[in-house]
Amino acid sequence: MFVRYKAQESAKKQKQSFKEEFNMIKVALTNLAKYNEGELVFTWLELPASEYEIRKAFREIGCLDGDEYIISDYEAPFEISESADVYELNEKLDELINIDATDSILAGVYDVYDVMHFAIDLANTGILSYAEEYVDCIISDETVRYNVQEMAKEGDFWRIRYFTNGITEPAAFYYVDGYGNCRDLRQSDLDDIVRELLDEVMR
Structure with a gap:
């Protein structure tokens, strides 16, 4: 069972600097079809990432172009929706760090x-x-x-x-x-x- 990030749930995480948290931004890309069948197929992806790294992560969970996925877990200093688009998320992070x-x-x-x-x-x-x-x-x-x-x-x-x-x-x-x-x-x-x-x- 995944436990989604909540700042108030972890005093230890609250004490981490934003730099530490930003350096460990990760999302768990999960194959939605397999998930609905009761099988957990996922991989962790660190962001921001290159397009190659994102596509590689999708291949690892068996998601081809158009296949549905969810972000079942994450590590970040902000909330990330399970239905978030990983490409849009990646683009926002690129803009932010610049x-x-x-x-x-x-x-x-x-x-x-x-x-x-x-x-x-x-x-x-x-x-x-x-x-x-x-x-x-x-x-x-x-x-x-x-x-x-x-x-x-x-x-x-x-x-x-x-x-x-x-x-x-x-x-x-x-x-x-x-x-x-x-x-x-x-x-x-x-x-x-x-x-x-x-x-x-x-x-």
Whole structure:
């Protein structure tokens, strides 16, 4: 029985850097006809791969052109549907790794600037046109100070209190929660944004 990847199911995998996870992106190509007959015929394919490598993998499971297959298991830092087209998946990965900002993301040592540039590059290259929406929750210190000044002019000091209540130390950027209030930006926030972007790109 295959166990599909879920980030929350493995604390160990959560601790892996994105570079480690990207270097081990694998999909289990499985012959659907054999699977429906109760026979498990599959092979692991590392991505991105050349067309020759993909065709070789299909031959290994007895799938000729037009034969149906499923991705019955995978190892990746994002979700992969069992009905995903391996050629389209491979093409998306090729596009993704060719983005300059991807280097720091894959190295697992990214900061807020790297994540913002990654989102911008995804949008500018057309890979994910609305990628910048995922970093709208990040607000600069300059913007926070401007908003505070405007609130002060209006005498809305209670609003200032709630708006800045989650900020414990000076920083260049902060995180805006669902209520529109600011708090310290955490590494886990950046991790969540990166995973959401990757999931959306590979969908």
